[in-house]
Amino acid sequence: MRVIAGNARRIQLKTLDGIETRPTTDRIKETLFNMLAPYLYDCIFLDLFAGSGGIGIEALSRGAMEAVFVENNPKAMQCVKENLARTHMERKGMTMSMDVMTALYKLEGEKQFDYIFMDPPYSRGLEERVLTYLSGSSLLAQEGVIIVEAAKDTDFGYAKDLGFTVIKNKVYKTNKHVFLEPSGRRQIC
Secondary structure (H helix, E strand, O other): OEOOOOOOOOOEOOOOOOOOOOOOOHHHHHHHHHHHHHHOOOOEEEEEOOOOOHHHHHHHHOOOOEEEEEOOOHHHHHHHHHHHHHOOOOOOEEEEOOOHHHHHHHHOOOOOEEEEEEOOOOOOOHHHHHHHHHHOOOOEEEEEEEEEEEEOOOOOHHHHHHOEEEEEEEEOOOEEEEEEEEOOOOOOO
16 A cells, blocks of 8 residues: 555555455545545545554645544554654644544544544444534534545435435445535535
């Protein structure tokens, strides 16, 4: 896995061996960031279930001002820290080694994010728990977007009841990216 573009372009990133994390492939990451590229400059990015940190680091490489990485697995968090050092982005990256819900509570009132990206373990309903929390939170900036990487068959029919509109749904072979924003807002992205 590597950084695709930006000032850390081509730098190889460390990942965990085994099945503890599921790094987003370079091809899927490139597709995602081709959609986001025009909007990343000076944004604040939240990478939940960060794994090796590849998504948040890609955002930093492409011009994000700051990224917060939340990962509960200590070995994965060590990868995030090593990858931030490899890319010389330690000052732009804040790491939180804890479960996602605890991190969200701690961040409340402290920061607002232009992009909240999450890649939770598939088929455990974790994305719904996070979206439920975010529906009543001030963590998403006024023009912010939430992006969820999920299994291809994950149903987001509940999103409307939480006050979110699915603005884009990009489906790949085995998974998808779902882009959400608070309902009633003009569409961006």
